[in-house]
Every structure is written in structure tokens, then in C-alpha cells.
Amino acid sequence: MQPNTRLxxxxxxxxxxxxxxLFRDTxxxxxPTLGELLGCELVIKLETANPIGCFKGRGTEVAMARLARSxxxxxxxxxxxxxxxxxLAYSGRSRGIDVVVIAGRGAxxxxxxxxxxxxxxxxxxEGDIETARERAREIAGGGNAFLIEDSENLDTCEGAATIGLELVEGAGRIDTVLLALGGGALATGVGHVMKTLSPATEIVCIQxxxxxxxxxxxxxRSVVTTESTDTIADGVAGRFPIPEVLDDLIALADHVPLVEEASIVEGMRLLYRHAALVTEPSAALGIAAMLEEPERYRGKRVATVICGSNVLPERFSAWMRD
Amino acid sequence: MQPNTRLxxxxxxxxxxxxxxLFRDTxxxxxPTLGELLGCELVIKLETANPIGCFKGRGTEVAMARLARSxxxxxxxxxxxxxxxxxLAYSGRSRGIDVVVIAGRGAxxxxxxxxxxxxxxxxxxEGDIETARERAREIAGGGNAFLIEDSENLDTCEGAATIGLELVEGAGRIDTVLLALGGGALATGVGHVMKTLSPATEIVCIQxxxxxxxxxxxxxRSVVTTESTDTIADGVAGRFPIPEVLDDLIALADHVPLVEEASIVEGMRLLYRHAALVTEPSAALGIAAMLEEPERYRGKRVATVICGSNVLPERFSAWMRD
Incomplete structure (x- = not known):
């Protein structure tokens, strides 16, 4: 029985x-080391060992494969x-599709x-990701380019959802899955698969x-926007939730904690010291959540998706050192 | 046509x-970033994202599966x-086999x-890996434990060789493959598969x-031993080559360069800065070889096996900083 979402x-x-x-079967x-330290069985799902260092190739591959056929x-x-x-640049180029990316100057x-x-x-x-989104819509409005709105576009959610299929098929029982919550594609994608095929698994989405x-x-249970964002986790910093994605998230998430910046840095440190992983801050949100609520996860089998490793080496080294 | 080796x-x-x-299909x-910097198409074969952080599970899995059936x-x-x-501890435990590991105090x-x-x-x-080997032989000599001599034991070579199968099946054309040379299992294993299924691929083994x-x-073309070793690459530091492994290596290797310690550190730095990878020194031998002979690899499609990430975080951070 599938939950009632767009997926x-x-x-x-x-x-x-x-x-x-390249982006599948990660x-x-x-x-064992990090799990012992956190008091649980920790399963790492690693989405960084590919040419773009993050999970988003799954969604853009699906979107560009479909666009190429359309x-x-x-x-x-x-x-x-x-x-x-x-x-998108990677998936577009490999299919002969031109790609334009709009970003804020602070990216x-x-x-x-x-x-x-x-x-x-x-x-x-000028401005942040929300200003960039407006500009992208404007360009696509002319009709000469297909707009990929992360998380709103179903391909991005269903591409990310394939991570859930792999976990269900190959990672054994999972009590809790920890997912970074940005636009919502990763959380609702993996959440939909788990709630369908492994309904006992708790879905925790972290911002x-x-x-x-x-x-x-x-x-x-309704859209709340914020004036600004202030976090090192640039990959998940949005201000205007998409109503359809929020509806899906309401149907799927069991727990949605907010974590401190210091916990994110500590999460990155633990992944570096005990799992030899370089991660961007968003990828450490799961470990940060475990550090803030250790009792919730104790003794359980917990999977966390390491969603990206795109971080400036100088910043990463400084975080490891401080 | 297979080359004439034990494999x-x-x-x-x-x-x-x-x-x-867990250890397959890595x-x-x-x-693209690191390849551009090195003037070639660089393919990374990542053997570190598993519970033991290195490629050696391939060989011990094979050995312990066969021992469990014997x-x-x-x-x-x-x-x-x-x-x-x-x-060996991992592969033994998962099959109910007791494992004893002998190591030198300096490990x-x-x-x-x-x-x-x-x-x-x-x-x-007391002593180094060679003294430890003698003690392991002594224990096995009693008949109560199966001896795994890395590289001499064919299971360790044929387990490592499965890396070559995956490269041939999924990584496209490869002009040159770069392999860390320790006891020889990785080099002869992957070398045997490439020379059989992709004979045009050059096999470069680095110490x-x-x-x-x-x-x-x-x-x-005959066994040379050394009095001592002096390298940060602890994973490949042996003094007494095994004659049978040397024969296989002679049949398979095209080029066997020796690299400086500074090149190994620089290789680790490049992998960290441009591919977000934490590697142990042995895993950077391939990049080190490219840094010392850039012309040899220019414009080619080169694969390097990142064979391990087991390094003390303090030492790694210090190497990144110096």
C-alpha cells in the first residue's frame, strides 16, 4: 500500500x-567504529563517489533521459x-542537452x-537561491528551456527515491532512516519508498x-516562509517551501528535528575521524540529529544518507581543526 | 589468451x-577536476567505502568462503x-571462523x-611485518589454523583480481591502470585480468x-631483499618478495616505478582537495607516479585503484597542512 503522495x-x-x-547502486x-560511538548499528549510504560528488545525479538523470525522448x-x-x-550539467551534456544554471553570487x-x-x-x-529560482522560471517561461525545479519536479523526487529502493533491497532491516531536508526531494523520495516497502521504518528528516x-x-501543517537563512549547510538552505512537496512530507515524515550548527560540524568531524569521509555540512545532518537526541536512536539499526562532499577543502580543514 | 601466471x-x-x-561492485x-589537473582522463576505482576501509576484503572473503566449506x-x-x-577478522567472523592477527609493535x-x-x-x-610472518607460520604449523599469506595465497590474488573484472566490464577503455605494489596480490590480480581481457592496457605497479x-x-628478474623499509606507506612495506608472486609480476607488469615520499603526500593532497577523498599513503601511489612522470600519462585514460583509507586522522590532517 503506497502512501498518498505525488510519487x-x-x-x-x-x-x-x-x-x-555511475549514480546507482552506491x-x-x-x-562499526562510528556505530559503536553513537550507540547504534550505523549504516552509511554513500552518495559522494561519482563525478559530481552528490546524490542529485539520480534526479537529473531521470529528468534528462525523459527530456531527451520528448x-x-x-x-x-x-x-x-x-x-x-x-x-544537471553532467546529465544534460551526456545527452546533448544545453544546461543553464542560475545561482546567487554567494554560492x-x-x-x-x-x-x-x-x-x-x-x-x-544578486540575492539567494530564491531570487535565482525566479530568474530560472523567467528563462523557462520563454519556452526554449525545460525548467527543473528541484523537489517540485517529480523526476528529482523519484530519482532520489531510488536510494530507498537500494536500501530496502540490500541493506537489511532499517529501524530509522536519517535524511537531510532541503527542498524535500531526498526526504519525500526515500520516505515514499520506505513507507511503501518497509512501513516500520521511521523517517527522520533534518534541517x-x-x-x-x-x-x-x-x-x-501549512507553508511557513522565513526572511533569510543562516547556516553552513548551503545545500539545504531554502526559504519558500513548495506546497505540493510539503503535502508529501506531511504524509511521510515521522520526526523533523532542527539541529545546531555546532552539531553539524561535530557530525562532519565524526565522519572524518571514524569513517574517513569528507562531507559537506548537509551530509552530516543525520549524525548531528543523533548527537542531539542520542536516546532516540540507541540500540537501533539506523541508516544515514551521505548526500554530498562538495565543500571547499580550506573550509573543511578549518572545521576539522577548530 | 591468459598470461602464464598462477592465476x-x-x-x-x-x-x-x-x-x-559489501566489497564488490565498488x-x-x-x-573531471583531478583529471584536468593531471592532463588525462582519470578514472577512480574506490575500494574504501566498506566496513574495513580497504580492498582486502575481496581476498579474505574468497579465502574464508572456501575455508568454511572445507x-x-x-x-x-x-x-x-x-x-x-x-x-580477515571481518570475513572470518561473518562465517564463524576464529581469526588471529600477528603484527609488529610499530604497526x-x-x-x-x-x-x-x-x-x-x-x-x-617485536620487529616488522617479516617477523610477524614468521610467527604466523609457526602458529599455522601446529595445524589448528589456516595460514593466509597475503599474495602467496592465491585466494588473495584472485579476490583482488575481481577489481579488474569490474573495470573491464564497466569503466570503458583504459589505457593504463595504476596499482599499488605491496606483496603483489593487487598488482598481479588486476594485472592478470587486464592482460587477459584488455591486453592493450598498460600495467603500472608502484612502490x-x-x-x-x-x-x-x-x-x-630475481628476488632482491632489503635490510629495512622507510616509508609512510605502511600498507606496502615488505622486505622479502615471494618468488612465485615475483614470477607472476614479471609476466604482467609493464612498468614498475619507485616514487618519493613527497610525491605520495602530494598525491594524498590532490585526492583530498579535488576528489574529497581521505586516503592512506598506499592509495596515493598511483597519483604520485603520475606526478613524477606526467608525460607518460598525458592525454590517456588512466585508472587508479584507491586501495585504502585507514590512516590516523591526526597524521592525515598534518600531511594536508604541511
Whole structure:
């Protein structure tokens, strides 16, 4: 029995076929050292060992495979703090589709440089990701480019959902899955699959206290926006939740904690010290949640999705050192 | 047509079936950033995203699967600087086989601690890995434990060889493959598969100048031993090459360079900065070789096996900083 969301298990299974092997069947393994430290059996689902260093290739592969087969324009546009842009540039180029990425001037420069290297055209705008989204809509409005709105576009959710299929098929029983909550594609995608195929699994979706819009919306059961964001986790920093995504999240999430910046840094440190992983802050939200509510997870078998490793090395080294 | 070595392609294909999915089908992906910097198309084969942080689970899985089915003792012993010991402890425990690991007192303490956590019994001896090997032989000589001699034992070579099968099947054309050369299992395993299924691929096996015994033996076409080793690459530091392994290496390797310690550190830095990877020194030998002979690899499609990430975080951070 599938939960009542926009997502569909058959389409998710089809999506799996449209994703390059580069982004599929990613490592999922128990980390005995880190698990012992956190008092649980910890399963790491690693989404960083691919050409773009994050999970978003799953969604853009699905979207671009479908666009390539359609009669639509052979160009795509998105607003992105970086990771979606890299993913779209990669998936577009490998199918002969031109990609334009709109980003705010404050975006992570390492990510912007990689988008360009992957063949994407980057347009920087004043303001944050929400301003960039408006500009992307404007470009797509002309009809010459397909708009990828992360999380609103179902392909991005169903692409991310394939992570859930892999966990269900290969990672054994999972009591709790920990998911970074940004726009919502990862959380609702994986959440939909787990609630369908492993209904006993608890779905925990985490935002930073400094970018809480979707978490506050989930708690209020209606859209809450914020004036600004203030977090090192640039990959999940949105201000305007999408109503359809919020509805899906309400149907799927069991717990939506907000975590401190210090916990995110400590989570990154633990992943570095005990699992030899370089992660971007968003990828450490799961460990941060465990550090803030250890009792909730004790003795359980907990899976956390390491969703990205796109971080400036200088910043990462500084966080490890402080 | 297979090269004339102790290895066999059919047995390697069988080995693939005996390895837990945790250690198989590891990520293999192009790194555009690092490739551009090195002037080639760089394919990374990542062997670190598993519970033991290195490739050696492939060999121990094969060995322990076969031991579990045999009439032999349900105990195994090995000498190990750490990675083989972790792998054997893991593969033994999951099959109810007791594991004893012999290591020199100078071995990496992080690795020793992990062997114990994985359920292995550790015995420390005065001296280096060669002294530890003697003690392991002594224990096995009593008949109550199966001896795993890394690289001499064919299971360890044929287990490692499955990396080659995956590269041939999924990574596209490869002009050159770069392999860390320690005891020789990785080099001869992957070398045998490539020379059989992709004969045009050049096999480059790399040792540090500070632990050159097998490289010097390959050059001399007969066993050369050394008095001592002096390298940060503890995973490949042996002094007494095994004659049968040397014969296989002579049949398979095209080029066996010796690299400087500074190049190894620089290789680790590049992997950290441009591919977000934490690696142990042995895993950076391939990049080190490219840094020392850039012309040799320019414009080619080069695969390097990232064979381990078991490094003390403090030491790694210090290398990144210096």
C-alpha cells in the first residue's frame, strides 16, 4: 500500500533504469567504529563517489533521459546553490542537452567552478537561491528551456527515491532512516519508498536551525516562509517551501528535528575521524540529529544518507581543526 | 589468451560470487577536476567505502568462503600491518571462523584497534611485518589454523583480481591502470585480468623508494631483499618478495616505478582537495607516479585503484597542512 503522495513506486522502478550506473547502486555499509560511538548499528549510504560528488545525479538523470525522448526543447535550466547545477550539467551534456544554471553570487565558488567544467553555463544573480529560482522560471517561461525545479519536479523526487529502493533491497532491516531536508526531494523520495516497502521504518528528516522553513511548515501543517537563512549547510538552505512537496512530507515524515550548527560540524568531524569521509555540512545532518537526541536512536539499526562532499577543502580543514 | 601466471580467469569469476556485495561492485568514476589537473582522463576505482576501509576484503572473503566449506580448521591466522588483519577478522567472523592477527609493535594503532573491534585476536611481536610472518607460520604449523599469506595465497590474488573484472566490464577503455605494489596480490590480480581481457592496457605497479624490494626484484628478474623499509606507506612495506608472486609480476607488469615520499603526500593532497577523498599513503601511489612522470600519462585514460583509507586522522590532517 503506497502512501498518498505525488510519487509512485512503478515510476520509481522505471526511474532506476534511466539512471547511469555511475549514480546507482552506491555503497551501503555498516560502520562499526562510528556505530559503536553513537550507540547504534550505523549504516552509511554513500552518495559522494561519482563525478559530481552528490546524490542529485539520480534526479537529473531521470529528468534528462525523459527530456531527451520528448518533443520538448533540448535545453534545461535550474536554480542551484551548486549541487543540482553540477548534476544537471553532467546529465544534460551526456545527452546533448544545453544546461543553464542560475545561482546567487554567494554560492560556494568550488561548486560553481565545477558546473562550468562540466559544460554548464552559469548565470549569477544578486540575492539567494530564491531570487535565482525566479530568474530560472523567467528563462523557462520563454519556452526554449525545460525548467527543473528541484523537489517540485517529480523526476528529482523519484530519482532520489531510488536510494530507498537500494536500501530496502540490500541493506537489511532499517529501524530509522536519517535524511537531510532541503527542498524535500531526498526526504519525500526515500520516505515514499520506505513507507511503501518497509512501513516500520521511521523517517527522520533534518534541517539546520538556521534554515528551518520546511521543518516549521511540517510542524504547522501549512507553508511557513522565513526572511533569510543562516547556516553552513548551503545545500539545504531554502526559504519558500513548495506546497505540493510539503503535502508529501506531511504524509511521510515521522520526526523533523532542527539541529545546531555546532552539531553539524561535530557530525562532519565524526565522519572524518571514524569513517574517513569528507562531507559537506548537509551530509552530516543525520549524525548531528543523533548527537542531539542520542536516546532516540540507541540500540537501533539506523541508516544515514551521505548526500554530498562538495565543500571547499580550506573550509573543511578549518572545521576539522577548530 | 591468459598470461602464464598462477592465476586463472575462471577461478576469478568464481571468486566474484564468493565475495559479499559489501566489497564488490565498488564505485568507478571519472574525476573531471583531478583529471584536468593531471592532463588525462582519470578514472577512480574506490575500494574504501566498506566496513574495513580497504580492498582486502575481496581476498579474505574468497579465502574464508572456501575455508568454511572445507574440512580444514575453523580458524585462520595472518601477519598484517593492519588492513589484511581487518579484512580477515571481518570475513572470518561473518562465517564463524576464529581469526588471529600477528603484527609488529610499530604497526598503525588505529588499524590494530579496528581489528580487535571486528572480533580478531591480535598478537603483537617485536620487529616488522617479516617477523610477524614468521610467527604466523609457526602458529599455522601446529595445524589448528589456516595460514593466509597475503599474495602467496592465491585466494588473495584472485579476490583482488575481481577489481579488474569490474573495470573491464564497466569503466570503458583504459589505457593504463595504476596499482599499488605491496606483496603483489593487487598488482598481479588486476594485472592478470587486464592482460587477459584488455591486453592493450598498460600495467603500472608502484612502490615507494623507501620500500622497493619487489620493484627491484622485478627489475633484476630475481628476488632482491632489503635490510629495512622507510616509508609512510605502511600498507606496502615488505622486505622479502615471494618468488612465485615475483614470477607472476614479471609476466604482467609493464612498468614498475619507485616514487618519493613527497610525491605520495602530494598525491594524498590532490585526492583530498579535488576528489574529497581521505586516503592512506598506499592509495596515493598511483597519483604520485603520475606526478613524477606526467608525460607518460598525458592525454590517456588512466585508472587508479584507491586501495585504502585507514590512516590516523591526526597524521592525515598534518600531511594536508604541511
Amino acid at each position: 509512485d513506486l512503478d515510476r520509481i522502478r522505471q526511474a532506476q533504469q534511466e539512471i547511469s550506473p 555503497p551501503q555499509f555498516q560502520s 518533443l520538448g526543447p533540448k535545453a534545461a535550466v535550474c536554480a542551484s546553490a551548486g549541487n543540482l547545477g553540477q548534476a 560556494n565558488p568550488g561548486k560553481i567552478e565545477r558546473i562550468r567544467r562540466l559544460g554548464g553555463l552559469v548565470e549569477l544573480v 539546520p536551525k538556521g534554515a528551518p522553513a520546511l521543518a516549521l511548515s511540517w510542524r504547522a | 586463472d580467469l575462471d577461478r576469478i569469476r568464481q571468486a566474484q560470487q564468493e565475495i559479499s556485495p 564505485p568507478q568514476f571519472q574525476s 574440512l580444514g580448521p575453523k580458524a585462520a591466522v595472518c601477519a598484517s600491518a593492519g588492513n589484511l588483519g581487518q579484512a 598503525n594503532p588505529g588499524k590494530i584497534e579496528r581489528i580487535r573491534r571486528l572480533g580478531g585476536l591480535v598478537e603483537l611481536v 615507494p623508494k623507501g620500500a622497493p624490494a619487489l620493484a627491484l626484484s622485478w627489475r633484476a
